[in-house]
Amino acid sequence: MERERVIDRPIIDVAVLCKDYTTVDISCDNNNIITLDEIEIKKSDFCKLFYATGEKFGIPKELAENTRLIPFISFEAVHRSIKGKPFFLLEAIMTNLEHDLNISRNCFTTASRIAIANEFSNIHTLCDINSCSVVASLTWSNIEDILHNYELSSNKTIAPIFCVSVTFNTPTEGVRDSVCKFYYKITGSGKESSAPPKVTTTTTTTTSVQPINSNNKH
Numbered sequence: 001m002e003r004e005r006v007i008d009r010p011i012i013d014v015a016v017l018c019k020d021y022t023t024v025d026i027s028c029d030n031n032n033i034i035t036l037d038e039i040e041i042k043k044s045d046f047c048k049l050f051y052a053t054g055e056k057f058g059i060p061k062e063l064a065e066n067t068r069l070i071p072f073i074s075f076e077a078v079h080r081s082i083k084g085k086p087f088f089l090l091e092a093i094m095t096n097l098e099h100d101l102n103i104s105r106n107c108f109t110t111a112s113r114i115a116i117a118n119e120f121s122n123i124h125t126l127c128d129i130n131s132c133s134v135v136a137s138l139t140w141s142n143i144e145d146i147l148h149n150y151e152l153s154s155n156k157t158i159a160p161i162f163c164v165s166v167t168f169n170t171p172t173e174g175v176r177d178s179v180c181k182f183y184y185k186i187t188g189s190g191k192e193s194s195a196p197p198k199v200t201t202t203t204t205t206t207t208s209v210q211p212i213n214s215n216n217k218h
């Protein structure tokens with residue numbers, strides 16, 4: 001019987017390729033996350049709100065005059081909720097400050113309390129956030145590519161949820177950023193999958209929150 005021939009298969013390293021990509025910042029333990037209830041919206045209206053120019057993310061100032069679309073970007077309790085309960089932005093910020101500083105808001109100076117109340121009472125919609133800048137955002141073509149890949153991998157028509165995050169930060173030592181997440185559930189895009197993907201479209205930030213002073217003077 002002829003002896004079986006053994007074939008040696010040496011592995012020869014030919015090349016090593018490398019591509020750097022963006023550093024990932026960890027936020028799970030560094031931020032106070034405010035997760036708002038989902039907002040149902042048509043894709044066409046979402047684009048009018050955030051992709052009015054077509055490709056790049058932006059919030060047109062003229063939206064403040066559009067009574068039909070304003071509810072979609074409103075912070076008001078009549079439009080926003082958390083687990084079905086009305087959401088109050090000022091109260092959420094004050095609660096986070098108390099938690100992070102481990103003191104009652106009654107320990108904040110009167111001037112600090114008034115300054116914060118004035119700042120957040122003037123924020124009614126995303127259009128009202130002063131000194132707001134886009135930290136990171138997806139282009140619309142990138143969003144379409146992501147959704148297309150989801151559909152290919154799941155072999156289903158999907159109903160995506162787009163997330164727009166707003167970060168409120170303060171120079172007050174020991175206070176974490178408060179991140180308010182708007183989840184937009186896109187409707188009218190076909191049969192919904194069992195687990196619709198959440199796509200983070202952008203993160204915005206404002207540095208308008210005043211530092212907190214605390215003492216016993218009221």
